[in-house]
Amino acid sequence: MAVISNLGYAIFGVSDLARWENFAVDLMGFQVGRRENGRLLTLRMDEYEQRIVLEQGAEDDVRAAGWQIDTEEALDAFADQVRAQGVNVEAGSAELARARRVEKLYVCADPNGFKHEFYFGPAIATSPFRSSVMKGPGFLTGPLGIGHLLPRSIDYKASVSFYRQVLGLKISDYIREEIAPGIVADATFFHSSSGRHHSLATAAIPSDKILNHIMVEVKDMDDVGLAYDRCVKAGYSMVLELGHHPNDKMFSFYVETPSGFAMECGYGGIVIDEANWEVISYSKMSDWGHKRRAPRAVAA
Numbered sequence: 001m002a003v004i005s006n007l008g009y010a011i012f013g014v015s016d017l018a019r020w021e022n023f024a025v026d027l028m029g030f031q032v033g034r035r036e037n038g039r040l041l042t043l044r045m046d047e048y049e050q051r052i053v054l055e056q057g058a059e060d061d062v063r064a065a066g067w068q069i070d071t072e073e074a075l076d077a078f079a080d081q082v083r084a085q086g087v088n089v090e091a092g093s094a095e096l097a098r099a100r101r102v103e104k105l106y107v108c109a110d111p112n113g114f115k116h117e118f119y120f121g122p123a124i125a126t127s128p129f130r131s132s133v134m135k136g137p138g139f140l141t142g143p144l145g146i147g148h149l150l151p152r153s154i155d156y157k158a159s160v161s162f163y164r165q166v167l168g169l170k171i172s173d174y175i176r177e178e179i180a181p182g183i184v185a186d187a188t189f190f191h192s193s194s195g196r197h198h199s200l201a202t203a204a205i206p207s208d209k210i211l212n213h214i215m216v217e218v219k220d221m222d223d224v225g226l227a228y229d230r231c232v233k234a235g236y237s238m239v240l241e242l243g244h245h246p247n248d249k250m251f252s253f254y255v256e257t258p259s260g261f262a263m264e265c266g267y268g269g270i271v272i273d274e275a276n277w278e279v280i281s282y283s284k285m286s287d288w289g290h291k292r293r294a295p296r297a298v299a300a
Helices: 017-027 072-084 094-100 156-166 222-233
Strands: 006-014 031-036 040-044 052-056 061-068 104-109 115-120 148-151 170-180 183-191 200-203 211-217 238-244 251-256 262-267
Touching (some): 017 031, 017 052, 061 211, 094 115, 156 183, 156 200, 222 238
Parallel strands (some): 061 115
Antiparallel strands (some): 031 040, 104 115, 238 251, 251 262
């Protein structure tokens, strides 16, 4: 059975590329990959040519999740498996493959309003990754991928089934917590074959956006604190202050991006060993910290 290796890239439609560049490069530590005539900006996190693609668009939301599969044969087999679940899968065009900087890909729709792109053969940059602001050696990527996405569920039960049965992701654990009077956050966390605690999670939460947040992980804990300080100094709103999750053991903060969804910057997430993993349910999102701060305007 063909399986997803990791979350290899993410595509966002954003309304303000200039503000995103400042946020991503000067505050969070990404490196610009390329720019295209005010229509597109790509971000690097490692040796890959691009990991996050920002396309000019009014929605300020996720457009696609890119899932890496190790070989062309496994990619073709995976596309057949998805079709066997009754899902329409289209072969990505040569033009789309060039734009994504991959050898080959397939595309299908998600029930929550974005696309999944399955690919193999990512392009490697000709120069090493360099962050202008990070203290440590950079982001934790490699076989673990870029981090994780958490889209909200229109139909929670159907979404969980889609991610399990169609994408073939495995459940890591659950969290169900009353985050405000009468509002219960019900979340399921999924991992791919490489074992990052979760590459995707979904939650039954009210939201006017598809994406709740994207998480990126750094290799040096100091880079979490330094990024936090830079964001605060720049006037960006903290969605959640510094804190710690009980399930993936991540120390992190959540900052509101220029598009309104959050970016979690973390350190210390666990990697699942399938032979010794037990799926359990937690009653709280954070075991300390992650306090919600009142929103404030983002500085220009």
